[in-house]
Amino acid sequence: MTQHPYDPSLDRQALNRLLEELSSILQSFCDTPPLLQGSLRTISRRCGKTRCRCTTGQLHRTTVLVDRQGDRPILRKVTRPEYHKLLPPTREYRRIRGLRARLSHLHREVLGICDRLTRFRLAEGARIHSRPPRRSP
Secondary structure (H helix, E strand, O other), rough: OOOOOOOOOHHHHHHHHHHHHHHHHHHHHHHHOOOOEEEEEEEEOOEEEEEEEHHHOOOOOEEEEEEOOOOOOOEEEOOHHHHHHHHHHHHHHHHHHHHHHHHHHHHHHHHHHHHHHHHHHHHHHHHOOOOOOOOOO
16 A cells, blocks of 8 residues: 655645634634523422322423532522523533533644644755765775
């Protein structure tokens, strides 16, 4: 299998694309509205009363805000108006966390490309600046 020669222009183009994506992600962090860490969930439970409908399988449904900031998750009951108020900041928090993960991946890609370009430039420099072999007298 033949190995193709390294083309630094492809890496430079890739760096430009990554730079555009990086700029877009960083702008998202600057333009973010207020966030709320946590998630909104609907849970189903049994109340424990012997004559309740939940003993036959019709569980009680409750919407809660799950806050995982501490050691254990904290559940806080949420009313319908609160739900509609809390939904956008919790969704935005999840979106920002996803962007942060992408940002971490982008940095690894950028560093890899920079390393390849550096190795290529070092090899070029060694080839250009190498001393010619000495002639024996």
